[in-house]
């Protein structure tokens with residue numbers, strides 16, 4: 001299935017009016033003009049390079065408000081990477097929520113496991129295969145990451161997406177990303193959305209045209225099931241209104 005883009009390349013530059021030096025020390029939530037310009041400008045640039053698709057599940061990004069600037073290495077653990085362009089990618093709301101949930105569970109476990117350590121605890125993050133010291137530079141080679149990184153890995157070497165939004169891991173990084181973000185639940189969301197879109201179409205012919213147009217993404221059986229559901233619902237609705 002068409003996954004849109006392999007990786008974020010070329011890496012976008014700093015948006016107009018912003019520089020790395022001007023952003024040093026600012027929190028991600030900063031209302032400084034340079035921070036606002038950076039977030040807005042980078043979001044637009046990434047939308048172009050990512051061909052309007054989520055960096056994790058590769059579904060289309062629709063509403064701008066439901067599109068998140070995602071810190072691959074989390075900014076809570078590594079605030080100094082908050083404005084690092086190679087640490088930022090656009091994700092859909094579903095992947096963003098799942099990644100945050102995974103990170104908070106992981107963080108609680110890590111804190112519990114290291115609660116009795118004496119001396120400095122290494123700074124770790126679930127997407128990194130290496131521990132970092134507080135002054136280390138941003139890790140910038142594929143082997144430094146334990147999940148599929150949209151800037152450094154070619155997606156299809158690690159994850160294959162079959163029709164019906166079935167994700168198949170091709171490497172440990174791919175399998176870890178699929179498992180942690182529960183990517184194989186995306187198919188269920190997409191099937192529900194498909195049924196809603198078909199339902200919204202008026203006549204049978206319009207519904208058929210809609211069904212044909214999604215055959216590159218959905219399995220034929222899933223499309224057939226969605227059509228049958230819509231037809232049944234319409235019949236029941238007609239019966240109910242006839243009985244009144």
Ligand SMILES: [Zn+2]
Pocket residue numbers: 054055056057058059091092093094095096
């Ligand atoms: Zn996604």
